[in-house]
Amino acid sequence: MGKTIAFVNQKGGVGKTTSCVNLAACLQNAGARVLVCDFDPQGNATSGFGVDKGAVFPTIYDVLIAGTPADHAVVHTKYVDLLPANKALAGATVEMIAMDRREFLLKQALDTFRDRYDFILIDCPPSLELLTLNCLCAADTVLVPVQCEYYALEGLSDLLSTIRIVKSRLNPAIALEGLLLTMYDGRTNLSLQVAEEVKRHFPGKVFATVIPRNVRLSEAPSHGKPVTAYDGSSRGAVAYKRLTEELLAHNPLSGKEG
Numbered sequence: 001m002g003k004t005i006a007f008v009n010q011k012g013g014v015g016k017t018t019s020c021v022n023l024a025a026c027l028q029n030a031g032a033r034v035l036v037c038d039f040d041p042q043g044n045a046t047s048g049f050g051v052d053k054g055a056v057f058p059t060i061y062d063v064l065i066a067g068t069p070a071d072h073a074v075v076h077t078k079y080v081d082l083l084p085a086n087k088a089l090a091g092a093t094v095e096m097i098a099m100d101r102r103e104f105l106l107k108q109a110l111d112t113f114r115d116r117y118d119f120i121l122i123d124c125p126p127s128l129e130l131l132t133l134n135c136l137c138a139a140d141t142v143l144v145p146v147q148c149e150y151y152a153l154e155g156l157s158d159l160l161s162t163i164r165i166v167k168s169r170l171n172p173a174i175a176l177e178g179l180l181l182t183m184y185d186g187r188t189n190l191s192l193q194v195a196e197e198v199k200r201h202f203p204g205k206v207f208a209t210v211i212p213r214n215v216r217l218s219e220a221p222s223h224g225k226p227v228t229a230y231d232g233s234s235r236g237a238v239a240y241k242r243l244t245e246e247l248l249a250h251n252p253l254s255g256k257e258g
Helices: 016-029 044-048 060-065 087-096 102-111 130-138 156-169 189-201 215-223 235-250
Strands: 003-007 034-038 081-083 119-123 141-147 175-182
Touching (some): 003 130, 034 044, 102 119
Parallel strands (some): 141 175
């Protein structure tokens, strides 16, 4: 039975998609079977794996709204299996309103894959609305990227409050996988202060691995590659490999020791 992890933060530009794409690729390289579900209308996780988001069809939108079998939408990339998304997903919120059990549409789609993959990673949109609610109802755990900048903690309490509400009313099993510090620059007092503040507010919930500011991480998506394929020796690639080891230590693959 695979584990479904949603990458969630309603703030944009915090490294959510970067973390989802690169952790997925590293998990696959470590021997895990990985499916990435792009659930952001921007489709950045889709293009991050080298898939043309403007031309791909069907997408997760067609699975949810048109009833396309989820199997038919899976794209087998060189790095991971992918349920792609594009701007069509932006209209899904309005169309889902009238549908039965609208909060669980994504869960129903992903449940068909749970026995086939060790990890299903969901890249969520940067907002707290029906699409993100679907992600939270489908997920076992939530991974929250937190940018090492001044307003890092702003909005985190809203997000964690939403997760608590989902846990009490819709998905009792959901838990926090952890907070991931991103865009870390150890040369600045600000990064150090933000890291300490996050760890103080959320003891035991912050990954030991921090993701540094790294130009290779920014360049890789424009080449349609995870950073490990673009420059495997870069600081960004090394950090995501460490994060993978940390995640697998708590979530060992079947038949393998953590």
